[in-house]
Amino acid sequence: MESFLRIQPLHLESLVAGASKLNLIQNDEFYVGIYEKEKPILENRALKYRPLEKNFKIFAKTSNWKEFASYRPDYCMYFIRIPFPTGNYNLQTGIRIHKDSERNVYSVISTRRNYDRADLTKEKLPYRIRLTFSIITVAIFLLAIYFSLLFARKISRPIIELANATQKISMGDTDINLEIREAGEIGALIDSFNQMVKDLKSKDAELMQSQRIAAWKEVAQRMAHEIKNPLTPIQLSAERIRRKMNSENKEQFYEIVSSGTDTIIKQVRVLEHLVNEFSDFARMPAPKLINQNLEPILLEVVKLFEHTPKLKIATNISKGFPQLFLDQKIISRVFTNLLKNSIEAIERKREKEEIPEYEGSIRISAVLSRKIMRKVAVISIEDNGIGISPELKQKVFEPYYSTKNNNTSGIGLAIVQKSVIDHNGHISVDSSSMGGCSFQIELPVS
Numbered sequence: 001m002e003s004f005l006r007i008q009p010l011h012l013e014s015l016v017a018g019a020s021k022l023n024l025i026q027n028d029e030f031y032v033g034i035y036e037k038e039k040p041i042l043e044n045r046a047l048k049y050r051p052l053e054k055n056f057k058i059f060a061k062t063s064n065w066k067e068f069a070s071y072r073p074d075y076c077m078y079f080i081r082i083p084f085p086t087g088n089y090n091l092q093t094g095i096r097i098h099k100d101s102e103r104n105v106y107s108v109i110s111t112r113r114n115y116d117r118a119d120l121t122k123e124k125l126p127y128r129i130r131l132t133f134s135i136i137t138v139a140i141f142l143l144a145i146y147f148s149l150l151f152a153r154k155i156s157r158p159i160i161e162l163a164n165a166t167q168k169i170s171m172g173d174t175d176i177n178l179e180i181r182e183a184g185e186i187g188a189l190i191d192s193f194n195q196m197v198k199d200l201k202s203k204d205a206e207l208m209q210s211q212r213i214a215a216w217k218e219v220a221q222r223m224a225h226e227i228k229n230p231l232t233p234i235q236l237s238a239e240r241i242r243r244k245m246n247s248e249n250k251e252q253f254y255e256i257v258s259s260g261t262d263t264i265i266k267q268v269r270v271l272e273h274l275v276n277e278f279s280d281f282a283r284m285p286a287p288k289l290i291n292q293n294l295e296p297i298l299l300e301v302v303k304l305f306e307h308t309p310k311l312k313i314a315t316n317i318s319k320g321f322p323q324l325f326l327d328q329k330i331i332s333r334v335f336t337n338l339l340k341n342s343i344e345a346i347e348r349k350r351e352k353e354e355i356p357e358y359e360g361s362i363r364i365s366a367v368l369s370r371k372i373m374r375k376v377a378v379i380s381i382e383d384n385g386i387g388i389s390p391e392l393k394q395k396v397f398e399p400y401y402s403t404k405n406n407n408t409s410g411i412g413l414a415i416v417q418k419s420v421i422d423h424n425g426h427i428s429v430d431s432s433s434m435g436g437c438s439f440q441i442e443l444p445v446s
Helices: 012-021 053-060 098-122 127-170 184-243 250-282 296-305 330-352 412-422
Strands: 031-034 039-043 068-069 076-082 091-099 291-292 311-315 322-326 359-371 373-384 424-431 436-446
Touching: 031 068, 127 424, 184 250, 296 311, 296 330, 311 330, 322 330, 322 436, 330 359, 330 373, 330 412, 330 436, 412 424
Parallel strands: 311 359
Antiparallel strands: 031 039, 031 091, 068 076, 076 091, 291 322, 359 373, 373 436, 424 436
16 A cells, blocks of 8 residues: 555556556445545445545544544444645545444544544643643642641631640639630630630639538538537446445445546547547648659559458559559558458458458459540459448548448548549449449549
8 A cells, every 4th residue: 555655656547557456446345536636536436425525624634644434324434535645646445334333433533533632732832831831730739738728727726726625624624715816606616615614614613612611511510420429428427427426335436437437538539530530631731743653652552451361452554554643642542541441341241241251352453544535544443342332322422421330430531532633533433343342533644
């Protein structure tokens, strides 16, 4: 075909000879025509369809290869035109494609045209213009990202500040005032939050004052009740001695005086112990909180009780347990009181069930937990002692309330609760899976 297109010189006889040599005129599978400008000078009629020059003009492209497709109801015609190297001659050829292959032909033609269109655009736009356009596009894209980040930060910053302030309030810090000036709904939300904090602080102060008054009233009532208990035997002993003062039986009188004075001295000591404990409770020093590890403090307290007969103490502190703000002396007394309470509960179970060989068990654990928006350290002390009834759970931390039958003041757990509160923590009591009580202390993480 290439040698045919290079026939020199170009005239009708040479074209016919070349076409015959290539078996183009007798071919009945595809259309072949040789045109001079728009006039056919040699063609076969294999397809009985001649392409019109206007079709080539309509679908003309910038490349040397011109093509178009003509669609019929039952088949599709695809034509191309190849110009000769010299002169005004061109070769036009076409082939009939079955209707079933029409979609494939259309896809091929569309792809070619899209490529030519893109190539045309590339040729029409110089390199500098395309480079400038690319730089401007990248600059606009970067500016869009920058302003998007600024806008997002403007929206998210007050929300993050609100979240942090809410977390501080949940930890008991009400000395907060957001100094953020925003317009619209976010500004109204911040103003409402600041007003809420002020109201909360005021209500909190009123609540603390009312609780303080109520607590002291209750303490005074319990104190009066506890003082009356030893005063009664003192009064009875004094009255008995007075009645026997004029007795002629001196030995009986001396015996009554000795017994009465012993009772008076014993009850005075009870009063002294009661007053001392009340004084300790009322004058508990403010804790000096230092960021430190809990584990050595807890293990030191456990050592004090690890040699107690018929008692096993298991300690489990999770790995990576964080440091806490603690007053070592106060928190040591807290754990000491709770362990003493557990040991006494185990002793009472031995007495109640009359099992002297009952094996006591105390389990201590310290884990890190998440509570809403903050992390807390949870220290649990469980035992298999006598346990506690549901109705008494809310009373165990009240001053001068005791479930024991001996002459204890019932102020130990009240001191424990106050110490935990001074550490910005919380203490609760519940039934243990071991059968006894479970005290849980929650302390904020540093």
